[in-house]
Amino acid sequence: MTNKTDGIVIEIDERIAVKNSEQQFEAYCSGCKKMTEMATPKTAGVLAEISEREVFRLIESKEIHFIENARILVCVESLRALTADSNTGSAQTFSSKGAEE
Numbered sequence: 680m681t682n683k684t685d686g687i688v689i690e691i692d693e694r695i696a697v698k699n700s701e702q703q704f705e706a707y708c709s710g711c712k713k714m715t716e717m718a719t720p721k722t723a724g725v726l727a728e729i730s731e732r733e734v735f736r737l738i739e740s741k742e743i744h745f746i747e748n749a750r751i752l753v754c755v756e757s758l759r760a761l762t763a764d765s766n767t768g769s770a771q772t773f774s775s776k777g778a779e780e
């Protein structure tokens with residue numbers, strides 16, 4: 680009975696741990712051409728509600744901005760723009776509904 684919920688508990692604990700740790704930075708993003716919020720791929724994944732693996736996929740396909748020094752930092756702004764696009768895509772289709780009333 681307790682074994683069944685173990686996986687879920689671990690997952691939630693991990694998310695909270697990431698959110699509470701100081702894993703976000705501000706750095707100059709050459710893609711945005713300004714100072715932006717940067718985060719490690721793990722933290723960026725939590726912020727965008729995607730997996731860390733998905734973040735690396737986006738980095739490799741150059742769909743999001745990132746800087747690579749001693750560690751990889753992801754531009755949170757570009758990641759947000761990307762995830763916002765896919766989330767609002769269908770909502771915009773129906774936004775004119777009722778506008779003629």
Ligand SMILES: [Zn+2]
Pocket residue numbers: 708709710711712715744754756757
């Ligand atoms: Zn950027």
